[in-house]
Amino acid sequence: xxxxxxKKFNQDTDGLTGSFSQTVxxxxxxxxxxxxxxxxxxxxxxxxxxxxxxxxxxxxxxTVWLYDVDLKQVTKSSQNQAIGDSPAAILSHKTALExxxxxxxxxxxxxxxxxxxxxxxxxxxxxxxxxxxxxDKLNNMELKDGFGNITHIQFSGLNMKPNLSKQxxxxxxxxxxxxxxx
Amino acid sequence: CxxxxxxxxxxxxxxRPEQNFDASGRLGVKINxxxxxxNFDWSRQNGVETIDVNTPVGNTVGQLCRDKLGVLAKDANxxxxxxxxxxALSEQLLGYNLPIEHMATWANGEWVPNEPHHFxxxxxxxxxxxxxxxxxxxxxxxxxxxxxxxxxxxxxxxTHFETTQTQPESPTQCTARN
Numbered sequence: 001x002x003x004x005x006x007k008k009f010n011q012d013t014d015g016l017t018g019s020f021s022q023t024v025x026x027x028x029x030x031x032x033x034x035x036x037x038x039x040x041x042x043x044x045x046x047x048x049x050x051x052x053x054x055x056x057x058x059x060x061x062x063t064v065w066l067y068d069v070d071l072k073q074v075t076k077s078s079q080n081q082a083i084g085d086s087p088a089a090i091l092s093h094k095t096a097l098e099x100x101x102x103x104x105x106x107x108x109x110x111x112x113x114x115x116x117x118x119x120x121x122x123x124x125x126x127x128x129x130x131x132x133x134x135x136d137k138l139n140n141m142e143l144k145d146g147f148g149n150i151t152h153i154q155f156s157g158l159n160m161k162p163n164l165s166k167q168x169x170x171x172x173x174x175x176x177x178x179x180x181x182x
Numbered sequence: 183c184x185x186x187x188x189x190x191x192x193x194x195x196x197x198r199p200e201q202n203f204d205a206s207g208r209l210g211v212k213i214n215x216x217x218x219x220x221n222f223d224w225s226r227q228n229g230v231e232t233i234d235v236n237t238p239v240g241n242t243v244g245q246l247c248r249d250k251l252g253v254l255a256k257d258a259n260x261x262x263x264x265x266x267x268x269x270a271l272s273e274q275l276l277g278y279n280l281p282i283e284h285m286a287t288w289a290n291g292e293w294v295p296n297e298p299h300h301f302x303x304x305x306x307x308x309x310x311x312x313x314x315x316x317x318x319x320x321x322x323x324x325x326x327x328x329x330x331x332x333x334x335x336x337x338x339x340x341t342h343f344e345t346t347q348t349q350p351e352s353p354t355q356c357t358a359r360n
Contacts, residue, residue: 024240026223031206031240031341049238052341053208057238066219066238070326070339071210075219086239125241125258145241146258147234178210180217 001105002113005133010094015040016138018158026149037088038162043079044169045092058171059088065171074173077182085126087141087153100124112139191301193318197292202227202348205289207340211278213333218278222338226286228352235276244275247356248282256358278334281312288314289327289338290345 017038024031035050042061049055054069059079067074090096097103101117101124108114112132119126130142137160141153173179204225211218220243221236233246246255248268255263255275265271268282284294288307293299299309306315317326327338 022240026234026240026242029204029206029223047238053339055208055238068208068210068219068339071208071219071337073210073212073217073219073337075210075217086237123259125243143239143241146260147242147245149236149240149242151240153239178212178217180212180215182216182218 002108002115002131002133003103003105005113005136006097006103006115006131008136009133009138010098012160013041014161015044015164016091016158016160017162017164019156021154021156023152023154024149025152026147037091038164038168039088039091040164040166040169041092041094043092044164044166045088046169047088056171057088058169059092060169060171061166063171065173067171067173067177072177074177074179075182076179085124085129085143087143090129090131090141091138097129101129106130191305193316193322194291194293194301194307197287197295198290200226200229201286201290201292202346203286203290203344204346205340205343207338207342209336209338212335212337213278218276220276224286225346227346227349228354230353230356231282231286232356233280233282245358246271246275246280246282247358249355249359251355251359253282254356254358262358278336280336281310281329284310284312285327285329288312288329289316289324289343291316291324 019036021034033049035048037047039045045059047057056067058065062079064077064079097117101119104116106114106116112134114130114132117129125146127144132139138155143151206223208221221238223234225232231248234242235244236242244257253268253271255271263275265274269279272280272282287294293307293309297309302308306313311331313330315328316324319325323343324340329336
């Protein structure tokens with residue numbers, strides 16, 4: 001089931017690359033963004049928004065770099081406290097979910113097996129995180145926050161053996177932008 | 183790509199009757215060599231102005247709200263924050279001083295009435311210690327709003343900015359007050 005798929009997914013050390021499309025449903029509007037990502041455990045990730053704006057978020061193990069092209073700003077923060085329960089953290093840290101969330105298997109739908117993660121502590125900011133697997137392949141994620149906003153992330157074009165190394169997660173700020181620490 | 187022009191003085195005007203709008207985007211704050219970043223959803227409707235401070239993934243970490251009773255904020259765990267002034271509340275919740283009281287007026291290309299203002303050589307509006315400039319989309323909606331003062335600079339990049347009709351049935355006070 002999905003919990004086995006999650007455990008297998010968490011044991012994986014080959015890394016993962018692919019594309020994502022993100023839909024955020026808030027009270028009166030829906031916002032869509034899309035881009036690409038790569039992950040190499042433990043702790044290395046790149047989450048790149050391409051449409052409708054360009055933004056790169058890189059975790060190199062020590063620092064999370066967030067570069068927003070329109071803002072001409074790179075914001076640096078230390079990795080351990082910066083990313084909390086974001087999808088990037090969940091995908092790049094083996095124990096991210098198990099330590100703070102209770103896991104429960106849910107009914108499968110359209111060939112996708114689901115695991116529901118509900119926070120053990122009440123101040124996690126999320127009501128739940130749901131992860132869907134197609135067999136062993138990560139398919140989608142859904143996060144509901146304390147205000148009722150629901151983020152749905154659909155993954156596609158997954159490469160489960162991307163042959164990544166630490167070098168792929170080096171971030172060098174471009175010239176002419178502010179590099180500021182959080 | 184979208185053509186954007188730096189606003190010229192004539193694109194600034196006195197404040198019109200309160201503009202309702204709905205906007206979203208990202209904001210970067212620079213204070214000396216320190217910086218912060220947030221995604222935001224920002225709306226004003228029926229006298230209630232709400233700013234949701236979000237992560238890139240869309241979850242709201244804090245919500246600032248201003249109505250005729252004053253300002254208050256709520257975090258993702260439902261805790262409510264109040265303060266005497268909008269600036270003190272912003273400092274408390276965000277760690278920096280977002281000029282909540284006037285940002286909407288400036289974003290709409292208006293100067294705050296009954297306060298001195300003028301334009302510098304680059305055509306930027308100067309008011310209440312801030313230097314304000316906008317880059318506009320072809321439809322004259324703001325693409326970038328830049329607010330600078332002696333301590334800090336705030337840069338807002340709008341993914342979406344739309345003036346909206348007044349909806350009398352929408353709430354007349356911050357939802358966090360319920």
